[in-house]
Amino acid sequence: ETGVTQTPRHLVMGMTNKKSLKCEQHLGHNAMYWYKQSAKKPLELMFVYNFKEQTENNSVPSRFSPECPNSSHLFLHLHTLQPEDSALYLCASSQELFRDRDTEAFFGQGTRLTVV
Amino acid sequence: TQLLEQSPQFLSIQEGENLTVYCNSSSVFSSLQWYRQEPGEGPVLLVTVVTGGEVKKLKRLTFQFGDARKDSSLHITAAQPGDTGLYLCRIYNQGGKLIFGQGTELSVKP
Numbered sequence: 001e002t003g004v005t006q007t008p009r010h011l012v013m014g015m016t017n018k019k020s021l022k023c024e025q026h027l028g029h030n031a032m033y034w035y036k037q038s039a040k041k042p043l044e045l046m047f048v049y050n051f052k053e054q055t056e057n058n059s060v061p062s063r064f065s066p067e068c069p070n071s072s073h074l075f076l077h078l079h080t081l082q083p084e085d086s087a088l089y090l091c092a093s094s095q096e097l098f099r100d101r102d103t104e105a106f107f108g109q110g111t112r113l114t115v116v
Numbered sequence: 117t118q119l120l121e122q123s124p125q126f127l128s129i130q131e132g133e134n135l136t137v138y139c140n141s142s143s144v145f146s147s148l149q150w151y152r153q154e155p156g157e158g159p160v161l162l163v164t165v166v167t168g169g170e171v172k173k174l175k176r177l178t179f180q181f182g183d184a185r186k187d188s189s190l191h192i193t194a195a196q197p198g199d200t201g202l203y204l205c206r207i208y209n210q211g212g213k214l215i216f217g218q219g220t221e222l223s224v225k226p
Contacts (some may be wrong), residue, residue, distance in 0.1 A: 004158070042120070043159075043204065043216040090158050104149075105206075107158025 003027065006091050006108035013081065014116055021076040021111045023091030029106070031097045032074045034066060037088040037110070049074060050097045081115045088112050122205060122217035129195055130225055136191045137220040139205035144185045146208045153202040153219070162190075195224045 004025045013019050025032065034046040048056035049068040063085075065077040074091055091108040119142040129135055139148065147166040151159035163172050165181035165188060172179045176199075178191040192199055202219045209215060 040125070040218060042218045043206075045214065092158070104161045104164070105159075107160070109156065109158050 004091055004093055004106050004108035006089075006111050008111060009109065010112045010114075012114045012116060013078065015081060015083070017078075017081075019078045021078070021089055021091075021113075023074040023076075023108055025072055025074075025091075025093040025106070025108075027093060027095075027106060029093035029095050030071055031094045032068060032071070033092040033094075033105070034074065034076055035090040035092060035107075037090055043090070047076075048097070055097065078113075081113075083115050086114045120205065120207060120215050120217040122203075122220050124220060125218065126221045126223075128223040128225065131196055132194050133224075134191070134193050135195055135222070136189055137203055137222070138187065138189050139207075139217055140187045141207060141209075142186075144210060146185075146210055148181060148188045148208075149206045150179060150188070150190055151204040151206065153204060155201065159202075159204055192222075195222075197224050197226050200224050 007022045011019060030051055032049045036044045036046055045058055046060045047066045052068045052071055063080050067075040088110045090110045092105040094103050094105050121140050123138050127135060147164060149164045150162040152162055153159040163174055163179045165172060165179055168181060168185045169183045170181040176193045180189045188205060200223050202221050204219045205217045207215050
């Protein structure tokens with residue numbers, strides 16, 4: 001399997017539930033990212049990991065908790081979410097961190113999250 | 117805060133028509149990438165432009181980077197239903213931050 005794979009593709013959860021999103025990349029990349037995509041809004045960068053270490057947290061509420069056990073896997077743990085957290089959550093990877101302006105991001109297909 | 121605006125937000129055209137979408141920034145940026153996101157998929161890189169005034173062609177797609185490095189356009193000739201999707205621009209600004217536009221949603225009807 002190649003590319004960036006996200007599971008599940010769809011998730012419906014209650015506000016009191018705990019769930020996790022998974023992302024796996026088979027590209028040998030060193031950097032991984034979580035993005036949130038809401039309707040009619042720009043993609044929002046949530047977290048950045050480089051060589052398993054978190055390098056960026058863009059003021060994301062603590063109900064979102066990322067985990068990066070190795071350079072190939074990235075998780076997003078969800079707890080007591082709000083309906084406004086419903087969105088498409090995209091995982092991406094890149095060979096290196098976006099310090100080079102030409103760096104390409106490879107995205108997964110996303111997890112469509114609905115909080116009820 | 118650097119603002120990135122894409123226009124139009126929505127565009128619905130017939131197969132065979134030409135179209136242009138725009139990406140405008142409130143200030144100068146270092147480079148710009150265009151991505152296309154098809155329904156149910158993640159964004160896929162189309163092109164990166166780094167030089168002011170640069171023009172790149174990818175089959176029926178022509179990308180232009182403005183001379184002032186504050187804007188870019190994407191022109192599609194003879195659009196096809198397979199061009200349907202969300203077109204996103206992303207810039208790498210002079211502060212080292214990556215910013216996405218909100219996208220242009222294109223629908224090409226047969």
